[in-house]
Amino acid sequence: MIILQILVNGFLLGGFYTLIGVGFTLVWGVTNIINLAHGAIALLGAYITYFIFQYWHLDPFVTLPVSFLSMFLFGYVLQRYLMNLVVKAQIFMLLILTFGLEIFLVNFMTTFFSADFKSVTPDYAGSSLVLGDIVIPYIRLGVFAICVIVTLLMSFFLDRTWTGKAIKATSLDIEAAMMSGINPAKIYALTFAFGSGLAGLSGSLLSLTQAFSPNIAGGLTLRAFIVSILGGLGRIEGAFLGGLVLGVVETMSSYVIGESYKNAIAFGLMVLMLIIKPSGLLGRKYYAEVKH
Amino acid sequence: MLIKKLFLFLIFLLILVFLPFVISGYWLRVLTQTFLFAAIATGSNIIIGYTGYPAFGNIAFFGVGAYVTGVLMTKYEMGFLATLPFSALAGIILASILGIPILRLKGHYFAIATVGIMETIRELVDNMTELTGGGLGLTLPIMQGEPEFIYKYFYFAMLICLVFALLISFVVSKIKLGYALKAIRVDEDAASVMGINTPLYKTAAWAVSAAIVGVCGGIYAYWLSYIDPHTVFVGTYSVKMFAMILLGGGTTVIGPMLGAFILELISEVVWSKFIAIHGMVLGLLIIFIILFLPKGLFETFKGGFSFKKLFSNLRENKL
Amino acid sequence: MVLLEAKNVAKSYGGLKVLTDVTFNVNKGEIVGIIGPNGAGKTTFMNLVSRLTNITGGVINYKGQPINNKKPHEIAKLGIARTFQVVKPFGGLSVLENVMVGAFYGKRNVNSKKESMEVAEEALKVVGLEDVRHKDPRILPLAKRKKLEVARALAMGPDLLLLDEVMAGLGAKELNDMMTEIIKLKEKGITIIAIEHVMKAIMGISDRIVVLHLGKLICEGTPQEVVKNPAVIEAYLGSKYAKKE
Numbered sequence: 132m133i134i135l136q137i138l139v140n141g142f143l144l145g146g147f148y149t150l151i152g153v154g155f156t157l158v159w160g161v162t163n164i165i166n167l168a169h170g171a172i173a174l175l176g177a178y179i180t181y182f183i184f185q186y187w188h189l190d191p192f193v194t195l196p197v198s199f200l201s202m203f204l205f206g207y208v209l210q211r212y213l214m215n216l217v218v219k220a221q222i223f224m225l226l227i228l229t230f231g232l233e234i235f236l237v238n239f240m241t242t243f244f245s246a247d248f249k250s251v252t253p254d255y256a257g258s259s260l261v262l263g264d265i266v267i268p269y270i271r272l273g274v275f276a277i278c279v280i281v282t283l284l285m286s287f288f289l290d291r292t293w294t295g296k297a298i299k300a301t302s303l304d305i306e307a308a309m310m311s312g313i314n315p316a317k318i319y320a321l322t323f324a325f326g327s328g329l330a331g332l333s334g335s336l337l338s339l340t341q342a343f344s345p346n347i348a349g350g351l352t353l354r355a356f357i358v359s360i361l362g363g364l365g366r367i368e369g370a371f372l373g374g375l376v377l378g379v380v381e382t383m384s385s386y387v388i389g390e391s392y393k394n395a396i397a398f399g400l401m402v403l404m405l406i407i408k409p410s411g412l413l414g415r416k417y418y419a420e421v422k423h
Numbered sequence: 424m425l426i427k428k429l430f431l432f433l434i435f436l437l438i439l440v441f442l443p444f445v446i447s448g449y450w451l452r453v454l455t456q457t458f459l460f461a462a463i464a465t466g467s468n469i470i471i472g473y474t475g476y477p478a479f480g481n482i483a484f485f486g487v488g489a490y491v492t493g494v495l496m497t498k499y500e501m502g503f504l505a506t507l508p509f510s511a512l513a514g515i516i517l518a519s520i521l522g523i524p525i526l527r528l529k530g531h532y533f534a535i536a537t538v539g540i541m542e543t544i545r546e547l548v549d550n551m552t553e554l555t556g557g558g559l560g561l562t563l564p565i566m567q568g569e570p571e572f573i574y575k576y577f578y579f580a581m582l583i584c585l586v587f588a589l590l591i592s593f594v595v596s597k598i599k600l601g602y603a604l605k606a607i608r609v610d611e612d613a614a615s616v617m618g619i620n621t622p623l624y625k626t627a628a629w630a631v632s633a634a635i636v637g638v639c640g641g642i643y644a645y646w647l648s649y650i651d652p653h654t655v656f657v658g659t660y661s662v663k664m665f666a667m668i669l670l671g672g673g674t675t676v677i678g679p680m681l682g683a684f685i686l687e688l689i690s691e692v693v694w695s696k697f698i699a700i701h702g703m704v705l706g707l708l709i710i711f712i713i714l715f716l717p718k719g720l721f722e723t724f725k726g727g728f729s730f731k732k733l734f735s736n737l738r739e740n741k742l
Numbered sequence: 743m744v745l746l747e748a749k750n751v752a753k754s755y756g757g758l759k760v761l762t763d764v765t766f767n768v769n770k771g772e773i774v775g776i777i778g779p780n781g782a783g784k785t786t787f788m789n790l791v792s793r794l795t796n797i798t799g800g801v802i803n804y805k806g807q808p809i810n811n812k813k814p815h816e817i818a819k820l821g822i823a824r825t826f827q828v829v830k831p832f833g834g835l836s837v838l839e840n841v842m843v844g845a846f847y848g849k850r851n852v853n854s855k856k857e858s859m860e861v862a863e864e865a866l867k868v869v870g871l872e873d874v875r876h877k878d879p880r881i882l883p884l885a886k887r888k889k890l891e892v893a894r895a896l897a898m899g900p901d902l903l904l905l906d907e908v909m910a911g912l913g914a915k916e917l918n919d920m921m922t923e924i925i926k927l928k929e930k931g932i933t934i935i936a937i938e939h940v941m942k943a944i945m946g947i948s949d950r951i952v953v954l955h956l957g958k959l960i961c962e963g964t965p966q967e968v969v970k971n972p973a974v975i976e977a978y979l980g981s982k983y984a985k986k987e
Contacts, residue, residue, distance in 0.1 A: 165531050217714060219740040222530045223477035227669070228713040230662045235706025242699055316742045349658060353542065356535055395546030402539040406524040409532050599846050599853060606832045606843050613830035616792045618818030618847035618898060674834060 132264040137386050138379065139265055145378025146275035147336060151351060152358025152370040153282050154329030160365015161302040161322040163222060164214060167229040169330050170351030171236035176202050176331030177338040178244055184251050191251050191339055198331040206327025211320040233348060240345035248342040274336045281332065286367040298322055302365060357401040363411025372412055439582060443575050451574045457687040458581035459639055464667040464679035465588040466635025469595055472673025474628045475608030476526065479661050480537030483544050484514040484633040486656035488640025493561045493650050494554055507641045514637030515630045522626030545656035560651030563644060577646045584642055588635045593676045595631065604628050666709045672719030745770045745805065745902060745933050752799030753786055760786045761957045773934045775948035779977060782954040784937045785827055788904050792824045793817050821849040823900035825891035827907045831879035837890055838875040841865050841897045848898020865897040869923060885916045903927065905936040909943045921947055
């Protein structure tokens with residue numbers, strides 16, 4: 132039965148990976164920016180939840196909209212007044228730009244919030260749902276549910292609303308989108324805002340399930356990247372698949388090979404995926420190739 | 424023109440050779456560190472600047488080189504200098520094996536794949552406790568002698584390493600291979616129909632760059648006399664190296680070195696004054712370089728400084 | 743003697759057929775023009791010969807050997823050189839250095855820098871670019887960049903030269919110059935396949951014309967034969983009418 136428990140744990144973790152991957156893959160697919168500060172932005176969200184819980188004792192689930200909205204605004208401003216300024220430069224310039232941003236944010240958090248591990252533990256943190264041999268903590272279940280719901284909402288938003296359609300149109304053909312009256316600068320900013328908002332949200336959820344410090348930012352970004360690569364660039368349903376695969380593979384390998392190889396397996400999986408099928412499990416030809 | 428540049432460089436070198444006899448131990452260390460970064464940037468520039476492949480995780484070879492020297496010295500009791508060829512070789516072998524599959528990837532995908540490789544190797548080193556000491560790290564034999572002598576020893580070791588890196592980079596840029604790399608950077612399809620075996624030459628470029636970075640790692644390991652996975656596989660070093668290449672200009676031989684000197688010295692000044700916010704300043708500095716000086720300091724201000732030139736990148740690349 | 747032989751060549755991307763069943767020969771020493779309306783598959787054919795894309799059906803023989811499984815750089819070493827419709831100069835290298843790349847790595851495979859410089863100088867002289875040898879090609883006007891493409895291909899020492907619209911966008915005088923140059927190359931013994939939109943030019947220089955339409959070969963013959971062919975007239979007029987709608 133241990134296998135079943137591991138699978139459940141893998142899926143629960145996978146739900147979180149999905150959410151952190153969705154924002155990342157969206158930004159990448161639409162603007163062709165790999166946001167290396169994604170993990171750091173997620174952590175800002177985690178700190179928002181942490182501080183609100185610490186000082187006002189508000190239930191962490193209630194603070195989710197706060198961290199989503201503040202990171203949404205932060206992302207909008209960042210793209211509109213920083214990234215858009217150089218967005219047409221060579222792609223790795225933007226890669227380094229976001230890395231610079233990451234270094235800044237991580238050191239900002241270290242300086243002002245300290246490098247210590249923090250965690251958010253409401254009263255109900257210990258209680259679990261028990262189904263036979265399988266134990267599922269309520270918090271993890273709640274986090275999983277929110278991740279799935281938000282991912283579905285995001286998918287719905289992109290498919291059914293005008294703004295969502297404008298974002299998709301811009302990602303497919305920026306010139307055609309401009310000719311139909313779409314302002315790409317705004318769309319880029321909006322996309323980045325959604326990406327950051329989702330990152331902030333996932334950070335808040337992260338704070339509920341594990342201890343965090345500024346130093347885990349890089350690990351979060353890389354996982355968002357792996358999810359995007361696995362699922363195929365810019366695809367919400369791909370992120371869902373990628374997140375679950377990563378979650379299960381990580382949990383499984385921790386059990387089979389050992390906890391300490393967890394990261395090596397995840398990165399190895401990514402490199403392997405890049406070599407074998409860079410377009411991802413669900414993806415088509417990837418941007419760099421099409422552009423070429 | 425070349426003669427004049429060479430002459431200036433020799434004078435510069437001569438100053439660096441005599442400097443250790445007049446400056447303090449602190450500045451010796453700062454300069455040693457600067458040479459280290461200059462050599463890493465110069466070596467990495469062969470794949471990054473010449474060939475146009477953003478090897479973001481090139482520091483992987485630095486870590487591997489450091490561990491090769493460390494392990495050979497502690498477990499096999501080899502002499503320090505004797506280990507360096509092996510550090511270079513490790514880089515060459517690794518780059519050659521990984522080159523064919525990884526260098527097929529372009530842009531982002533290549534950049535991140537190299538980061539993935541770096542992280543994977545770090546995790547492996549972290550787990551190979553028997554050989555590497557794992558997370559506890561590896562303590563190398565400490566060099567015998569007066570601190571004064573040791574400082575100077577590493578100063579000159581790093582300086583020689585840098586000069587070698589520059590020499591290799593210079594030769595590569597002048598020979599037949601250099602033309603192939605520059606053609607690949609601009610247009611790989613056009614290069615291949617010109618008869619350039621692009622996978623082979625890209626891999627060769629990466630291997631050369633890996634060898635140089637590997638040797639840097641080896642020297643660094645002995646200099647520090649203690650290494651662990653997190654002190655030699657450092658993501659921040661990658662970014663710093665990249666920023667140096669951009670700042671100095673990646674299409675020239677000495678650009679990355681100049682970038683390293685500027686950035687390291689600025690960084691050192693900031694470090695000593697504001698230790699707490701050093702990282703934040705580094706982040707802002709990188710953002711500044713990408714916004715205003717992505718073509719490099721010298722290319723941007725060719726023929727004199729002006730604020731207009733400072734904003735030319737924003738004009739060109741704004742959405 | 744047949745230099746290049748296309749036998750039932752086909753190319754498709756997934757379900758989309760770009761070329762179907764194209765069969766024709768190119769003899770040594772002749773100039774063969776490939777014409778056809780947009781989307782006919784002309785550049786695709788050239789990409790197949792230079793092996794930038796995979797051949798999905800049929801076989802292409804060069805000097806009697808199939809080249810279906812060769813890499814682009816191997817093709818170059820066999821003596822096939824090409825230009826690109828969208829010019830691809832190596833920016834950052836000077837005009838001379840651009841051409842030197844061809845001498846270094848093409849069929850000539852020159853190893854010494856001095857020799858490659860000599861080869862490059864000669865190729866520049868042929869196309870008349872000696873004056874701008876130290877300029878960055880990115881600042882040159884289109885006509886000169888097209889000439890650079892030709893010079894770079896020549897420096898490779900090719901037996902077969904593929905010219906992809908080297909005359910499009912040129913002024914009347916430049917066009918005449920280019921035509922004279924191409925005929926001079928033929929006289930030197932280089933076989934040429936040229937894709938062209940400029941009808942007057944291609945009719946003037948080609949020994950034979952191959953007409954592609956929607957991925958199929960619809961006509962092959964001397965320029966005089968081709969212009970009279972009803973299928974060709976229909977293909978061109980048809981496409982014109984289609985555009986008006």
